[in-house]
Amino acid sequence: MLNVKDLNVFYGNIHALKGVSFEVKxxxxxxxxxxxxxxxxxTLQSISALIxxxxxxxxxxxxxxxxxKAHEITKMGIAQVPEGRRVFTDLSVLDNLKLGAFAVxxxxxxxxxxxxxxxxxxxxxxxRKNQRAGTLSGGEQQMLAMGRAMMTRPKLILLDEPSMGLSPLFVEKIFDVIKNFKEIGVTVLLVEQNANLALKISDRAYVLETGKxxxxxxxxxxxxxxxxxxxYLGA
Known part of the structure; x- marks a missing residue:
């Protein structure tokens, strides 16, 4: 489904990604x-054309x-759930979701x-569809960010640190949903600091060190x- 070959990214003089290659089936x-x-x-932002x-x-x-371009990537069927969720806090939950479908x-x-x-x-x-998104808990906002990505009808979802800052209960709920994405025909590329949890639900994995x-x-x-x-696993 996705093939990344010899990807190189720089931030000024800093060589952030050094020939990264991998695939997602x-x-x-x-x-x-x-x-x-x-x-x-x-890596995720490069795929989404955000950098x-x-x-x-x-x-x-x-x-x-x-x-x-980024909007073309979305229309092709790739959606990204960013680190930190980045919901529109002054809009309602329903309006946040509807914005996900705006371009597709x-x-x-x-x-x-x-x-x-x-x-x-x-x-x-x-x-809570009529509630302001900014009044949701961190875990609920993560659910909203994932729901907004699903509104684009993606074939591939890029998830960036979905467990960050969440309670163990919400982490469990979020990862249950990730495991079941394939039921609705969605493939997942997951970036996750909790390596143990990520590996337990994944089919395959790649380890990145200093851009390689x-x-x-x-x-x-x-x-x-x-x-x-x-x-990475605390052993």
């Missing part, structure tokens, strides 16, 4: 793990998207159809890798 959950500053968020690429090739559903109207599927799917997964959003991928393999294999365990 349809129906998978693939995670990127690594320390802060390893390049995980930069410029120095070089590299990106292909999505066998189409070259290397030079595509599909005459064959109404907003109500996809809202029904979202409300089934996040009942609290239906309960240094390990890859099945998530199960990396969970038992002594180097990964020592560096």
């Amino acid at each position: 349809e129906g998978e959950i693939v995670c990127l793990i690594g320390a802060n500053g390893a390049g995980k968020t930069s 410029p690429k120095k070089s590299g090739v990106l292909r999505f559903l066998d189409k070259d998207i290397t030079k595509a 109207k599909n005459p064959r599927e109404s907003d109500e159809d996809i809202l029904k799917v979202i409300y089934e997964r996040f009942p609290i959003l239906e309960e 991928i240094v390990k890859s393999g099945s998530a199960k294999k990396l969970l038992s890798d002594p180097i990964v365990k020592a560096a």
Whole structure:
């Protein structure tokens, strides 16, 4: 579904991503793990065309998207849930969700159809649809950010640190939804600081260090890798 080849990104003179290459297959959950500053968020933002690429090739559903703009990426079927959620705090929950569908109207599927799917997964959003988003808890705002991404009818969702700042109860709820994304035909590329939890729900994983991928393999294999365990799993 997604193929990233020799991706290089610079911030001024800082070489943030150094020839990053990986792939995501349809129906998978693939995670990127690594320390802060390893390049995980930069990778997602490069795919979404939110930051410029120095070089590299990106292909999505066998189409070259290397030079595509951010709004074009969204229309193609890639949605990003950003780190820190970034909901529109002064708007209602429902208006936040509707904004997700603004650029990708599909005459064959109404907003109500996809809202029904979202409300089934996040009942609290239906309960609070007329409430200002800024009054929601952090966990509820994360649900809202994920619901807003689902409104774009994505084929691939990029999730950036979905557990950040959440209580254990909300983390469990959020990861239950991520595990079930494939039920509605959505593939997931996950960036997550909680490497142990990310690996447990993923099919495959890549380890980023200082802008380079240094390990890859099945998530199960990396969970038992002594180097990964020592560096990221608290062993």
